[in-house]
Amino acid sequence: MIPSNQELVEERLRIGLEKKENRLRSKQNKHNRHMEIKRLLHTNTTNYTVPDLYAVKISVCKELREDLKLNAREKRGRFFLEKGGEATTLRGLKKELHEFFRALKKSTYCLEACLPIIKNEGMITPNEINYEEFNFWKIERDDDVIKMFRAADSFYTENEANMKRPSISLHVTKDPNAPVPPPLPEYLKNNMPDPIQTAMHVTKDPNAPVPPPLPEYLKNNMPDPIQTANMTMLSFYAFPPSTITYPDDFALQLKRKWKPFHALGRVYVAKEGVNAQMSVPSNVVDRFMECCKSIPELGQWMENGVNIDPISIPVDEFATAGVPVNGKPAPPFRNLHIRVRSQVVADGLNDNTEEEQQLDWQSAGYDMPPLEWHQTLKEAEKNNATTTPILLDCRNKYETDMGKFENAEPLNTDNFRESWDVIEERLSNTPKDTPIMMYCTGGIRCVKVGAYVTQKLGFANVSRLAGGIIAYDRKIQKEEKENSIFKGTNFVFDGRLGRTITDDDFAECITCGERTSLVTNCFNDNCHKRMTQCEKCRSAFMGTCSDACRQRVVNVMLTNNKTNTEDESTVSEDKSSTQQQQNFDNLEDYSNGYSTPPPSFYCEVEFNTQHFFESGAHMISGESQGRLLTQLASLSREGRVLEIGTFTGYSRACLLEGVANAGSAINFEGKGGRDGGPYVMTLERDPRALRLALAHLKIMTENGIWEDGAEAACGLRGKGRDDLITSSSITDDEVSNFTYNTEAACGLRGKGRDDLITTSSITDDEVSNFTYNNIAGCDVVKVTDALATVEAMANDIGESRPAPFDIVFIDADKTRLLEYVDALLVNDLILKKGGLILVDNVLWKGLVLEASASNNNEQQNDNNKDISTRKGRRARKLANKMHKFNTEILKENRVEVLVLPIR
Helix, strand or coil: CCCCHHHHHHHHHHHHHHHHHHHHHHHHHHHHHHHHHHHHHCCCCCCCCCCCEEEEEEEECHHHHHHHCCCHHHHEEEEEEECCCHHHCHHHHHHHHHHHCHHHHHCCEEEEEECCEEECCEEECCCCCCCCCCCCEEECCHHHHHHHHHHHHHHHHHCHHHCCCCEEEEEEEECCCCCCCCCCCHHHCCCCCCHHHCCCCCCCCCCCCCCCCCCHHHCCCCCCHHHCCEEEEEEEEECCCCCCCCHHHHHHHHHHHHHHHCCEEEEEEECCEEEEEEEEEHHHHHHHHHHHHCCCCCHHHECCCCEECCCCEEHHHHCCCEEEECCEEECCCCCEEEEECCCCCCCCHHHCHHHHHHCCCCCCCEEECHHHHHHHHHHHHHCCHHHCCEEEECCEHHHHCCEEECCCEECCECCHHHHHHHHHHHCCCCCCCCCEEEECCCCHHHHHHHHHHHHHCCCCCEEEECCHHHHHHHHHHHCCCCCCCEEEEEECCCCCCEEECCCCCCEECCCCCCEECCEEECCCCCCCCEEECCHHHHHHCCCCCCHHHHHHHHHHHHHHHHHHHHCHHHHHHCHHHHHCCCCCCCHHHHHHHCCCCCCHHHHHHHHHHHHHCHHHHHHCCCHHHHHHHHHHHHHCCCCEEEEECCCCCHHHHHHHHHHHHHHHHCCCCCCCECCECCEEEEEECCHHHHHHHHHHHHHHHHHCCCHHHHHHHHHHHHCCHHHHHHHCCCCHHHHCCCCCCHHHHHHHHHCCHHHHHHHCCCCCCCCCCEEECCCEEEEEEECCCHHHHHHHHHCCCCCCCCCCEEEEEECCCHHHHHHHHHHHHCCCCCEEEEEEEEECCCCHHHCHHHHHHHCCCCCCCCCCCCHHHHHHHHHHHHHHHHHHHHHHHHHCCCCCCCCCCCC
């Protein structure tokens, strides 16, 4: 029986649906398999004979790569096979290969396999197969595949210590018995011409529609707008009575018609009309105006025509005539943007639909020409106050602050939507026949205000400045005998932000309050606040509105300079590399790159440490830890810190910066010291490091931590180590400025705690107190045994014990850390209740992992060992000590422990 057409169609649809379902099923199976392999790769399993996956490394011989035209990715690769999967047969193995090397599906090839070579440093597989080094066997049958996996299992069992999982190397070679491809047909030989290059004869369609004639304004050799010498700023608006039915289509029409003029600007299109601020090449302005008049929706409805700025801008100045953007010069307009909006000027009246429909933009009062406006205001000034009209400035406050007509009343609104309540309140008790004059920048806002005042409020004598301040400026410029009644700067809505009409300054500088007419946006892109700022403050504050924004700009510049310095060598090879994102080698570098850079003084402290103590330069806290110390000190209750061990003073500087911040936060009055307030006491035993630390402290307290401090710290590298004290004007008394009697204190640990007070006494010699930022005090104490000093302080021995601290930072003898903590916790004479103990380097370069795994003590015999071996043994010993400390302190119920992986 012959099937009907409907049955044939249904059968084709059924087959197509089955194929689609099979494809989706196959795709899902592949996805599930890949997810299973991913799970196995990231699963930590133990106690098994053979892992669940085989690692297969594969390469293709050069001859086969050239024949199949394989790309670089298909030259070699690696994939994983699940144990017991389909790949245990030759067909299944080839199917896995085809997933990675798709081109192999189109060719016949031979497979060879070998086991990896294990060397001392682990498994090694070279990029190119070396037949002399590798022992290959052919894979031709299913038995060969099974043999391959069994060999891999056995090899893994023998070398389990050096391998993560069984590994196999496959090499794909060209099949020598592959059929020879058929010869090329004769008709394709003898240099057959390229058919793509054949000549074609194209004729004109006689029935094609005739293209529209070229508009008149584009005829008669219109000048090339690209060759113009100047750019003309202009604006216009239109409220056609019939409205614009399809604003989106009309916007496209405008863009198409204005394209030949290379016009720039910002244009809003809505059903109610058009509002445009533009810049047009001066050599085609007349033709551009003809073009606008030829558009029915503009034409006669452009009230006062096109409003042209009286002074054009030369092309070479136009590129920098606007306010800088992202720190770079910018033009008033970059492109032509024609955007569709619900209103050309957002007035807020559309919130009440009925009120919107009651206003007719064509009936908005008398459109007074600029010269008549000028004469009317001059005559009103001569008459008595009873006949003087009400002069309303319909602009926003930030515009009025820059300049206005004499005797004008500003509405002082932040946006145009707020105008209506202000106008109603101002005119509430005003007779309806009172003359009311109003103006704005280009006239469009006065159309809406005029319609509202005449139709909604019922005033009969309403006048508007035709074309606004822009038209008035243009007309007065041509009248040599007349002086402008408008004083100051006219705010404009393009990149210039303002055009100076007179030299009068009405606005106040946002920073210092001085009179100015300079308007700009905050240089901090995330703020971008519109503001007026005098030239002096603009320079001092780097174009920003506040100290916070200036600091943000400085931080960005420092980060950019750091990035540019690191990439300088790369830039010389490839200029585009400066626009690429910076790469980081590790998480610590990444964290530093995306953290606020430290003040420049700290970089010089690092350089000085490396210069004077090259072998110990790694001992300083560093950027990440230093910033953490500063922030923790800033968050402390009173800003009091005891530091045990400072080396060259990096951590002490960070803590001193933080306690000064804490003192400012709590509004501390006076200078902190031993008895209370923001204060850092540092205990240090190394006299050589102490000299450099004191030099850094002297510079920090006298010059600060920014550029002056950095420059002074940099100067230390020109001195010898013995000259540090004299170069910084630090006396020997200041080096030992707060010294406990530690020799007597050393014997205290052999006594009971109740006997300590009577055993010995500790006296303080000369105490010399440094002060940072006039608020934070600092004493650097030279000690012979810091633990003895701490224990003496804890037992209230001596007459000069300082008030308790909020934070104690321990960077001292690693073998006695538990004793330090015990001395701090015995009472609250040193550390306040709820205080913070910071212990440095408890992870000891990561070696605590080995210490926790082995717990085996190192042999003490150092005979016949080189220096590096002895250093390694010492590091492991200290790591064992740190691990022991971490273990014991976790058992201490008087503290809560948190270990941070930071250095």
